[in-house]
Amino acid sequence: MDETPPVRQWRVPSSLPAAKLAGAVLLVALGLLFADGDPVRLTLAVLAAAAVAGWAVRDLIAPVRLAVDPAGLTVIHGFAGRRLLPWSAVEAIAVDRRPRLGLTSETLEIDAGNSLHLFGRYDLGATPEEVAAALRAARPVS
Incomplete structure (x- = not known):
């Protein structure tokens, strides 16, 4: 019987989009409260709220940021697309620490030669060190 490791995924914590949407509502409320009839202040508050809401929508549309299976790594690409990185394209998996x-x-760094993919704790729902260890363990021995 062929034993293939299961697909493993890392995703944005479910509480994060809700917090971002609440922040967008708060921005609009503060804009209405402190605009004092100034359309520029209100416009800036609404634009900032729209940006934060767009950020939350991305988390809702594409919550899975990284997945691993025997074929390679699937990473988020663009706003909500996905891209398969075959294991042969993955040159390095590292964790960058900065005080x-x-x-x-x-930050988890996945170097795929022509592209570099970066993931933080809130992208993964786990520490980058834990994810890096799981990715290294899932990588086939060549």
Whole structure:
């Protein structure tokens, strides 16, 4: 019997789009409250709210940011598209750590030669270190 590893996916936490949509509503409310009849302030608040809402819509349309299977990695591409990176195209899987303002940020980097794919904790719903370890374990030995 052929044992193929199951497909594993990493996605945006479900609470994140809700928080972004609440932020968009808050921006509009603050714009209405503090615009004082100034159409420029209100317009800026509505544009900022639309941008945040668009960001939330992307999380709702394409919540899965990264998936792995025996064929390779599937990454998000563009606003909500997907792109398969065969294992032969994946040159490196690394975690970049950078201290900033007293905090350390981690980013998962997938180097596919002609493209570099970056994922943070909120893209994956897990720490980049955990995901990198899972990807390395799923990679076929050549």
